Amino acid sequence: MKIGIIGAGRMGQALAGLFTRAGHDVILSNSRGPESLADIVDEFNGHCSAGTVQEAVDSTDLVFLATPWGKTAAAVSVVENWDGKIVVDTTNNRTAPGPQGVIDIGGRISSEVVA
Template sequence: MIIGILGAGKMAQMLVPKLVSGEHRVILSNSRGPASLQALVEKLGPGVSAMESRKMLADADLVILATPWEKTAAAVAAAGSWAGKVVIDTTNNRRGPRPEDLIDIGGRGSSEVVAELLWGASVVKTFNYEPIPVFAGGLPPEGDSGAIFFSGDDAQAKEKVAQLIRDIGGEPIDVGSLAEGGKLHGMGGPLSLKMKLLAPKEAKALLAKARQVEK
């Protein structure tokens, strides 16, 4: 696939080499324009290019949203129409890792808020529930690890994202809908902050326990 990434920070830079190794092409974009990304593109190597966000959005088969929370609304608005796009939301309503860095969004799931910004898109939440270095070090996995939680409301979009997770060596674990599942593996939820990628069997057991507690 051609995978666009909106935002070129640590999340994007962690994912790009894994996506390229899975034989996907990657288009980076940010608020400062493609010229600001040329050094990064050269560093990341073949299979990576940079475009203005509207062009990226038009060309991409799937888009990964990797923007800081407070810049997300402006960034997605500047990119144009998201109708019909499959979007992986990696954002969290946080300024940093400390408890006081949490941004109050009224008890809603962060991806529910993002989905409202991306009118007409199919949003799938993943790569959001552990610190970035955990994903960086755990994909591709060593041995029986590499379970990756994801959630969303569109079955076809979820299968597309599940295959992408497989392409980079992970084992997709469907947590459910964007509202209910998203809260389980949102940062601070019962599936988050284990500081490692779990084995699939371990991840499924943890999910079953979290769902039982929710009931």
């Protein structure tokens, strides 16, 4: 399967490692562009390439969101068409672990807000 990941930090790279080891092909993306990910994608045994956020959505079957809460809206806004795309949201309304790190979203479920 071809899997796109938006966000190439701790979560995005952990997912890329799991998926590539399982034989899937991953496109990893971030806000700074594919060139900034050259060293990172080299670590994933040829099953991972760097792309733009748009490419991570358009060229794959399944997309994982792995961006910080305050940056997710901007990250997904560059994609014009999400029709038919399966999206898995790993984001949380947090700035840090623990009760003090929770961002108040009025009792809603964070993935409901993202959706």
